Amino acid sequence: MFIPTRAAGLDALHEFVPRAGADYRRDRNHDLGPARTNVSGLSPYIRHRLVPEQEVVDAVLDRHSLHAAEKFVQEVFWRTYWKGWLEQRPEVWRRYRTDVRDLLGGDLPDGYEDAVAGRTGIDAMDAWVRELVDTGYLHNHVRMWFASIWVFTLGLPWQLGADFFLRHLLDGDAASNTLSWRWVAGLQTRGKTYLATADNIARYTDGRFSPTGLATRAVALDEDPFPPAAPIPDDDDPAAIGPRSGLLLHDEDLEPVSLLAPLGGAVPALAATAVVGAAAARSPAGASTLVEEFTAGALDDAASRALDADGRAAEVLDPSDVAAVVDWATSERLDTVVVPYAPVGPAQERLDALRSALAETDTGLVTVRRPWDSRAWPFASRGFFPFKERIPGLVRGR
Known part of the structure; x- marks a missing residue:
């Protein structure tokens, strides 16, 4: 499905650019299965910077106004935001790594082996496991549903879910993956969780799935506090x-x-x-x-x-x-x-x-360090919404 070359990434970008405006804004949250045309499919190329973010945004804005392509451009900047946020709080990554080593090195929790083998009995969840393992990719909306069901319905440690994703996602990276799982679990934005519901899943999968037995409440997880945010390290001279x-x-x-x-x-x-x-x-x-x-x-x-x-x-x-x-x-x-x-x-x-x-x-x-990162990362000190206000200036290179 994904050819690991810069040329293939540029082809995918060229094919997507016409759809990066109103089409993307309207259809982006729908998961229509592995044969999808409503999203860009660029994330594995961006993750390895076979096609860097600046090049992607420039190509889109050569065809669309920033207003028309706002939703897609914001999605590109989400990845940048997560990286900048983690750059200022490296202990979050270190603790996650320690937790994963401890969890995998001990007695695995009940239900874990069935979850990663696609044997939960929740039809949507089991299908998504197979899709992830077979293709190395999941729609972003599916990733949120998956994480929510993993944490709040199956009661499994979020760290093991994040690790499962990181091992299988072609576009998996430390910041986006770790912090997105933390957000679903109510740790990233303290007390704010994401609850997957059957109605939402049915709506955005066009009725392919409508799972039963999902958790009806999502109580935020808790953790020991982290050290205060530190300045982003200087680049070398x-x-x-x-x-x-x-x-x-x-x-x-x-x-x-x-x-x-x-x-x-x-x-x-x-x-x-x-x-x-x-x-x-x-x-x-x-x-x-x-x-x-x-x-x-x-x-x-x-x-x-x-x-x-x-x-x-x-x-x-x-x-x-x-x-x-x-x-x-x-x-x-x-x-x-x-x-x-x-x-x-x-x-x-x-x-x-x-x-x-x-x-x-x-x-x-x-x-x-690329100018894209040096410009954007210092503004990732708080939540995404203050960062989002900076995107027009960041696009203009200031």
Whole structure:
């Protein structure tokens, strides 16, 4: 269904752009099953930045006014908002990771195995499990229903549901996935939960499902408080890029041309390029075969486009072995490894380890953050609605 290349992502964008205005606003909440045309299907490409957000929004606004395409543009910015919010509260991610490790490492709760195998007896839920496992994708409205039924009807830990999604969604990322599950459970916006109802499901699935036995109340979960929000870390200084630098792309950002363009002459001719990614790092239980294959394909595609100064394609490195990246940098005699900034999540955890390992060989690691993120993330300090007011200015680049 999803071909893991930038070219396929651009084709999907081109096909969707005419429908990004009134059609999307009218039909976007309806789940018509796997053969859907009412949503963009771009999220796996945006998640890996095979097609970055700026490029998507620019293409849509070349065809529609911001007013006409407001709903779609807001959906793109939701992902940006979640990333900026988590960037200021990394402990939320760390606690989630600890909880998942503890839950998977202990006695699994009653009903969990049946839930992830599609044996709950709730027809809609079981069909959605099969769709997720078979395609790596679920409609956004379905994700909300699924999470609500998981937490409030089945009584299962939200962390295990978020982990199940992250292992199977082609577009699964740390911020959007974790924080959306927290929102449904009443943790993200304190006390505000989302309750799935049979009538709502029947309406927006055109009667395909109308499940019985769903919870009629959604009592918000509770948790220990987190530390106050911290400032977003500064990006590295491009002046620290040495004369013999190499570019290392990772699975959070696989489009090198638009990544490096704002730096202009700060990046010298690249002596070497490489790509690295680890879908298995999403969870202690790894990732699905579909996610592994899509990520591997996206890395191969990026490698074919990330050429060094001599026209060599990028080397695909072993993501589980920091030493392999250090060996690459050493063999290419690099003084600096340039990488896309990795937001809070598995890629950032790997880059933290890599920075320390490279330092032992006197090789610098310089991160490059896209202007899209640098502009938007500071406004993600509170709820989405104050952030939403900033979208017109963010679209205009200020």
